[in-house]
Amino acid sequence: xxxxxxxxxxxxxxxxxxxxxxxxxxxxxxxxxxxxxxxxxxxxxxxxxxxxxxxxxxxxxxxxxxxxxxxxxxxxxxxxxxxxxxxxxxxxxxxxxxxxxxxxxxxxxxxxxxxxxxxxxxxxxxxxxxxxxxxxxxxxxxxxxxxxxxxx
Amino acid sequence: xxxxxxxxxxxxxxxxxxxxxxxxxxxxxxxxxxxxxxxxxxxxxxxxxxxxxxxxxxxxxxxxxxxxxxxxxxxxxxxxxxxxxxxxxxxxxxxxxxxxxxxxxxxxxxxxxxxxxxxxxxxxx
Numbered sequence: 567x568x569x570x571x572x573x574x575x576x577x578x579x580x581x582x583x584x585x586x587x588x589x590x591x592x593x594x595x596x597x598x599x600x601x602x603x604x605x606x607x608x609x610x611x612x613x614x615x616x617x618x619x620x621x622x623x624x625x626x627x628x629x630x631x632x633x634x635x636x637x638x639x640x641x642x643x644x645x646x647x648x649x650x651x652x653x654x655x656x657x658x659x660x661x662x663x664x665x666x667x668x669x670x671x672x673x674x675x676x677x678x679x680x681x682x683x684x685x686x687x688x689x690x691x692x693x694x695x696x697x698x699x700x701x702x703x704x705x706x707x708x709x710x711x712x713x714x715x716x717x718x
Numbered sequence: 719x720x721x722x723x724x725x726x727x728x729x730x731x732x733x734x735x736x737x738x739x740x741x742x743x744x745x746x747x748x749x750x751x752x753x754x755x756x757x758x759x760x761x762x763x764x765x766x767x768x769x770x771x772x773x774x775x776x777x778x779x780x781x782x783x784x785x786x787x788x789x790x791x792x793x794x795x796x797x798x799x800x801x802x803x804x805x806x807x808x809x810x811x812x813x814x815x816x817x818x819x820x821x822x823x824x825x826x827x828x829x830x831x832x833x834x835x836x837x838x839x840x841x842x843x
Contacts, residue, residue, distance in 0.1 A: 639807055639810075639815075641801065641807040641810070641815060641818075642798050642801050642802055642807060645794055645798060645818070645822075646798065648765060648766060648822060649765060649766045649769050649788070649790065649791045649794060649822075650766060650769050650770065650773075650791065651766075652766075653754075653756070653764040653765055653766045653826075654756075656766070657819070657822070657823070660815070660818070660819050660822065661819065663807075663815060664812060664815035664816050664818075664819060667810055667811070667812040667815055668812035668816075671811070671812055696752060699752040699753075699754075699755055700750055700751065700752040702752075703749065703750075703752045703753055704749050704750045707749035708749070
């Protein structure tokens with residue numbers, strides 16, 4: 567009989583050799599799983615027990631599923647840019663924001679990241695556009711005000 | 719500070735500054751708040767026209783005046799607040815975003831039709 571340390575860090579057992587071989591075959595324990603044989607004093611990896619573990623019987627480790635990447639689409643910023651900053655640049659930002667979701671849905675992560683980058687860029691250009699127009703308008707206003715004063 | 723708290727703090731700060739700015743300053747008479755160059759050149763109303771004036775009215779609690787100036791912008795605000803709160807626009811089906819774009823463009827076109835009821839969409843100063 568054996569005891570093992572499960573993937574959750576908890577100790578399981580006692581289990582029979584048959585049970586352990588079964589678990590190995592199912593991939594529920596692997597070569598590194600710590601095993602304590604009955605009567606033994608130190609834990610050993612399952613690989614140290616040839617009667618229990620044969621590399622050929624264990625299924626290849628399944629690659630962990632890729633966590634869904636958080637790729638921002640900047641949609642909120644794009645809408646704000648369109649309605650409050652600079653409409654043409656904002657529209658471009660919304661287009662790229664839409665592309666992010668389209669590409670993510672199609673599994674094109676690299677493309678989605680590129681669209682995300684572009685959406686962000688157009689949002690910033692919208693702010694810059696707004697600022698430039700603000701400065702130009704203010705300068706125009708000042709010039710007109712000064713011209714008005716000159717005529718007094 | 720986790721992502722969500724940081725996001726809400728940034729947005730909250732931004733909202734505070736914007737609200738204060740537009741409470742104090744009326745875009746109609748404030749020289750450093752820009753006018754739309756497209757409107758100045760063509761006389762047309764883009765989807766954003768009237769939005770700053772609407773913010774000024776909103777900051778003063780004049781909801782109907784704010785709506786009269788730019789209904790789309792005023793409707794967008796709660797939607798944007800919701801998206802920011804949930805932080806989940808990446809999960810929107812792509813079709814919805816393309817539809818949103820269509821609404822914005824359509825709004826930009828319709829509000830320039832000089833006939834009732836489309837004149838309701840244009841900014842009434």
